[in-house]
Amino acid sequence: MKKILFAFFLMFFCSEVSFGQSGWTKEKSNLFLSLDYQFYQSKDFNNSKGDNIITDEFKQNTVSLYGEYGLSNRFSANAHLPIYRTNGYQNTETVSGLGDLRLELKYALSKGKFPVSISVAPEFPTGAKNLQSKSTLNSFDQINLPTGDGEFNLWTTAAISHSFYPIPVYVSAFSSFNYRTKFEQRNFQNQLLSGVELGYKLVNKVWVSGKVSVLNGIGPKPKFADFIRGDGTTYTGVSFNVLYEIGKHYGINVKYFRPTDLIVKSRNNYDANIFSVGVVYSKKR
Secondary structure (H helix, E strand, O other): OHHHHHHHHHHHHHHHHOOOOOOOOOOOOOOEEEEEEEEEEEEEEEEOOOOOOEEHHHHEEEEEEEEEEEOOOOOEEEEEEEEEEEEEEOOEEOOOOOOOOOEEEEEEOOOOOOOOOEEEEEOOOOOOOOOEEEEOOOOOOOOEOOOOOOEEEEEEEEEEEOOOOOOEEEEEEEEEEEEEEOOEEEEEEEEEEEOOOEEEEOOOOOEEEEEEEEEEEEOOOOOEEEHHHOOOEEEEEEEHHHHHHHHEEEEEEEEEEEEEEOOOOEEEEEEEEEEEEEEEEEEEO
């Protein structure tokens, strides 16, 4: 019974912090939902060469919804949608809109001590493709700050996990390839995202985890790197998560993420501490 409960907590925790980047899948008819608020602001921008430059302060706020549902004991259907995102600089208007919808079908190749999964996740350009943010200093100046990247892309992921039960520890490793297309006759660079995550139940009802991930561009470098659409972006991501269980079905999750130069150079992104807090809900059949 304890082993079953431990596996349930792993499913509850790993689903939220990894967004499908683990070997576990949802059991049939099981449901998981998460509502998150994410925020960051920064003046430190890493350009396409990896050099740090100072800009006007950029701010982004995102409210997103994530869900998983067990179609069978081996198939899960997942979805992620930024339902409200705002972008703006210190001296511009703040613009807002819907983000891009990502749907994922995940299959468990094995469900033993080392569960392995594969998934396919198309991402649809449902977000605002062009949002002109006017300068508050000069009404003739404006900058495009879209809430979606404007292109269809396809993520494929392979992941493996392991639980060290009865020790409340798990580890997961994953690799994802993002096939990107084009927006307004402009081709985007494909991406490869890989990482390793370690989780531990610190005290009763509190899970903690840490993850190191690497995002690299694959193929010809873009002629014009666009950070807001993620084109030409590379980094070594370091993240930490804390989940506090509330009762049988609910939890509060706090996340921290930062792009670094630890393994690959941080390019075409803001050097920022990214924080988020979310409410999670899980229901077994």
